Amino acid sequence: xxxxxxxxxxxxxxxxxxxxxxxxxxxxxxxxxxxxxxxxxxxxxxxxxxxxxxxxxxxxxxxxxxxxxxxxxxxxxxxxxxxxxxxxxxxxxxxxxxxxxxxxxxxxxxxxxxxxxxxxxxxxxxxxxxxxxxxxxxxxxxxxxxxxxxxxxxxxxxxxxxxxxxxxxxxxxxxxxxxxxxxxxxxxxxxxxxxxxxxxxxxxxxxxxxxxxxxxxxxxxxxxxxxxxxxxxxxxxxxxxxxxxxxxxxxxxxxxxxxxxxxxxxxxxxxxxxxxxxxxxxxxxxxxxxxxxxxxxxxxxxxxxxxxxxxxxxxxxxxxxxxxxxxxxxxxxxxxxxxxxxxxxxxxxxxxxxxxxxxxxxxxxxxxxxxxxxxxxxxxxxxx
Amino acid sequence: xxxxxxxxxxxxxxxxxxxxxxxxxxxxxxxxxxxxxxxxxxxxxxxxxxxxxxxxxxxxxxxxxxxxxxxxxxxxxxxxxxxxxxxxxxxxxxxxxxxxxxxxxxxxxxxxxxxxxxxxxxxxxxxxxxxxxxxxxxxxxxxxxxxxxxxxxxxxxxxxxxxxxxx
Numbered sequence: 001x002x003x004x005x006x007x008x009x010x011x012x013x014x015x016x017x018x019x020x021x022x023x024x025x026x027x028x029x030x031x032x033x034x035x036x037x038x039x040x041x042x043x044x045x046x047x048x049x050x051x052x053x054x055x056x057x058x059x060x061x062x063x064x065x066x067x068x069x070x071x072x073x074x075x076x077x078x079x080x081x082x083x084x085x086x087x088x089x090x091x092x093x094x095x096x097x098x099x100x101x102x103x104x105x106x107x108x109x110x111x112x113x114x115x116x117x118x119x120x121x122x123x124x125x126x127x128x129x130x131x132x133x134x135x136x137x138x139x140x141x142x143x144x145x146x147x148x149x150x151x152x153x154x155x156x157x158x159x160x161x162x163x164x165x166x167x168x169x170x171x172x173x174x175x176x177x178x179x180x181x182x183x184x185x186x187x188x189x190x191x192x193x194x195x196x197x198x199x200x201x202x203x204x205x206x207x208x209x210x211x212x213x214x215x216x217x218x219x220x221x222x223x224x225x226x227x228x229x230x231x232x233x234x235x236x237x238x239x240x241x242x243x244x245x246x247x248x249x250x251x252x253x254x255x256x257x258x259x260x261x262x263x264x265x266x267x268x269x270x271x272x273x274x275x276x277x278x279x280x281x282x283x284x285x286x287x288x289x290x291x292x293x294x295x296x297x298x299x300x301x302x303x304x305x306x307x308x309x310x311x312x313x314x315x316x317x318x319x320x321x322x323x324x325x326x327x328x329x330x331x332x333x334x335x336x337x338x339x340x341x342x343x344x345x346x347x348x349x350x351x352x353x354x355x356x357x358x359x360x361x362x363x364x365x366x367x368x369x370x371x372x373x374x375x376x377x378x379x380x381x382x383x384x
Numbered sequence: 385x386x387x388x389x390x391x392x393x394x395x396x397x398x399x400x401x402x403x404x405x406x407x408x409x410x411x412x413x414x415x416x417x418x419x420x421x422x423x424x425x426x427x428x429x430x431x432x433x434x435x436x437x438x439x440x441x442x443x444x445x446x447x448x449x450x451x452x453x454x455x456x457x458x459x460x461x462x463x464x465x466x467x468x469x470x471x472x473x474x475x476x477x478x479x480x481x482x483x484x485x486x487x488x489x490x491x492x493x494x495x496x497x498x499x500x501x502x503x504x505x506x507x508x509x510x511x512x513x514x515x516x517x518x519x520x521x522x523x524x525x526x527x528x529x530x531x532x533x534x535x536x537x538x539x540x541x542x543x544x545x546x547x548x549x550x551x
Contacts, residue, residue, distance in 0.1 A: 079471055100466055213465045214501060214523065214532045231530070252530035289527075338528045365499035366402075368525055372467030 002052050003029060003070035006043040006059070014039055016062050024051055044069060097170050098376045100162050103133075103206045106198055109169060110136055117176050119143070120189075127267025130220045131203045135267050140175060140194040150275060153283040154197040154268065157232050157344065159204030159215045160369040161287040163361050163379055168198040168285065170380035192280070201232055201264060214369060218262055222249040230256035233286075234340060235265045238347035239298035244340030255342050265344075272348065281355040282348035288368050289337070289360035290328045292317055295349040297333035298341040305354055306332070313357060323382035326362065333358070359383065390419040391494060401437060402478070409434040417494050425490045443543035446475045450508070450516055457508040457518075476506055479547070480520050483539045486549045488524065497527035504534065515540045 008014045018034040020026065027046040028034065037043055047055045059066050070076060095109055114123045120142060126135040141148070155168035175194065179185045199205050203219040217229030227249035234245045240259035241247070248254060260266050272279065292313045295303045303309065310330065317328040329336055333343070349356040362371060362379045371379070393415045401407035413430035449472075450457060462477050463469045469477055484500040492498065501523040509517040517540050524533045540548040 209465070213461075214525075216530060246529075252532070365525075367463065367467055368499050368501050370463050370465070370467045370502055372463065372469075375467075 001046055001049050001073040002068055003044055003046045003073060004055070004059075005067045005069040006045070006064060007041070008037065008039050008043060008064065011039060013062065013064050016058075016064065017043065020055065020058060021045065024055065026051075026055070046070075046073060095169075095173075097166070097173055097380075099373050100166055100376075101169070102209050103199065103202055106165065106169070107136075110138060110198065113138065113172060113176070120176065120179070121172075126197065126271055127263060129201075129203045129264055130218055130262065133202045133206075135197070135200070135202060135264065137195055137197040137271075138172060140172065140189070140196065142179075142189040144190065147278075148191060148193045149280040150193050150195055150278045151281045151283070152195045152197075152272065152279055153285065154200045154344070155285045156199035156205055157201050157284060158286060159201050159208040159217070160213060161361075162208070162369070163287045163371045163376065164285040165199045165205065166376050167361060167380050167383060168196055170376070171384065172196055172198075174380075174384055197268070200268065203264075204229070204232075216252050217254065218264055220256075220262055222254075222257075230254055230262050232262060232264055233284075233344055234342040235260065235262050236269065236342050236344050236347035238296075238343060238350050239341040242341040243298055244338060245342060253340070259342065268344065269347070272353075273351065276351055276353060279348075279353050281357075282345065282353045283357055283359065284344050285359045285361065287361040287371065288363055288365065290326065290362060290364055291337065291358070291360040292328050292330045293333045293337065293345065293358040293360065294330070295332060295356055296346045297337070297339055297343050298346055300332070300334045302332065303349055309355065309357075312355065320382045324378050326378075326382055388419065390417045392416045399432075404437070407437060409436060426492060428489065440543065442475075447516065447543050453508075456510055458506070459503075460505050462503040462506065476518070477503065479518065479539055479541060480506070480522055482547050483520065483537050483549045484522050484524065484535075486547075487522075487535055487537060487551065490551075495528060499525045499527070501525040501532060509538070515542045515545070517541075 006017065008017055014037050017037055021028060021034045021037075027048075028044075029046055030042060030044040031037060056066070095112070101109070110123050114121045120140055122139045122141070123136050124139055126137050128134060153168065153171070156165040158164075175185060175189075179189055201218050204215055204217060207219055208215045215229070217231045219228055220230050221228055222230075229249070231245075231253045234240075234253055234255035237259035241255050244253065245255040246253050256262055260269055272282070294306065294309045294313055313330045317330050321327055333340065333345075343358070345356045345358045361383060362375055367375075395413045395415065397411045397413060399409045399411050410433040411430055412433070413428060416427040418424045418426065457476070459473060459476065462473050462480070480503045481500055488498040503520060503522055505521040507519045509519055511517050517538060520537050520539060522535050522537060524535055525531075526533060536551065538550045540550075
């Protein structure tokens with residue numbers, strides 16, 4: 001379809017144009033009605049593709065000059081629309097995994113996922129947030145009589161890292177869609193249970209949707225409500241408050257008034273402590289930077305099993321790169337990024353979970369926290 | 385380490401065209417961070433091994449489009465919360481990126497790592513000369529402190545005369 005711009009010069013031309021519009025039922029963009037077409041006034045008409053040549057011929061015949069204002073209306077429409085509605089209609093609930101979802105929808109998604117996959121998925125209560133919202137995790141577990149080890153993954157500990165909860169949702173969908181057909185996944189589930197917390201910092205996530213897109217911390221009030229937010233990834237009891245933090249609430253890396261001071265931190269910590277003898281691997285998903293980070297951030301002294309940790313991480317990074325060529329750096333936070341204390345990953349390792357990793361997903365700063373939705377699919381696919 | 389002066393880094397880089405990933409240029413650079421006074425920008429010397437692409441056509445198209453606007457261009461949140469940038473705003477974003485590169489250079493130390501996070505606001509400023517001028521409020525993300533730092537910059541641009549940044 002094209003949109004033409006015409007300025008009629010004579011009354012005869014106006015008449016012809018009115019005639020053309022009404023017989024061919026053309027779509028007038030300016031003015032709205034044929035009777036408002038006047039000589040000397042701008043006219044914008046949208047002409048459906050099959051009629052374009054006929055209309056242009058007719059204008060030429062009547063010596064009416066025109067300009068093509070929009071050569072391809074569909075192209076313009078496509079560019080301005082949120083994309084990827086089409087490729088996911090086969091997903092049961094119609095949930096679009098290639099778009100970012102507000103917390104309301106993620107809650108609904110969890111309920112729906114459990115309903116449609118009840119043989120494998122159960123939703124469990126973890127705790128409450130500062131603003132009293134409920135934290136749920138999903139347990140993906142194949143019924144079996146043998147005891148299974150656990151892999152824990154949490155997303156969205158930092159509010160602005162939207163690609164992280166998007167990944168957790170994608171991960172769940174991918175496992176559920178493919179566990180029957182993919183031998184690797186089905187063997188996985190025979191031996192392991194997956195526990196996924198799609199959004200850890202729920203209050204912060206909602207705040208980044210409604211008020212401030214680049215918010216990071218939770219929403220706990222300090223100093224009589226004059227300052228908000230503790231950095232949950234500085235709030236765990238791993239060398240808490242020692243390095244790479246601020247004691248000032250106004251900082252983005254405020255570690256809170258004390259270790260595990262935040263309800264969100266406590267909810268996760270209590271659960272993991274309870275189950276720790278069965279937890280094989282702790283994963284926490286962040287953005288951005290493209291790193292797979294191993295312990296520790298609080299010291300450069302390597303963890304006891306650092307060779308094993310590095311070996312696995314390097315294999316993961318290589319596999320990831322095999323998909324789309326995206327390169328991830330691998331190593332201890334204190335060496336390749338910066339020093340920090342109180343991180344959940346350090347804490348998980350310190351209490352005895354042997355494999356503990358932080359993933360920093362795409363990108364490397366071009367879009368940073370505001371990663372466009374067309375990168376959700378490739379990011380998630382390569383990370384799988 | 386250069387005693388009493390600062391730390392010098394010798395870099396070999398590959399520059400990649402943002403708009404054409406296959407187009408790359410090798411580059412060598414020397415960066416000197418000064419000791420002590422943190423208010424001086426690091427010294428940078430560089431050599432390009434090859435040529436940057438000619439962008440005259442795209443530059444002129446953008447220039448003429450903005451020149452022919454009836455009202456001064458104004459926009460907020462580029463990209464939007466979801467990461468989307470409309471095609472008309474893409475050159476505005478690229479210009480902000482260049483300007484933020486200058487701001488980042490002027491404010492970098494060995495302990496900072498800045499990235500442009502978002503353009504909060506941009507407003508065109510009409511000029512009597514041939515330059516285009518834009519007032520930007522940009523948000524810079526600093527990796528180590530994790531802070532989001534707002535910065536006001538005015539950017540002048542002309543297809544033949546390049547970019548100028550005033551803070």
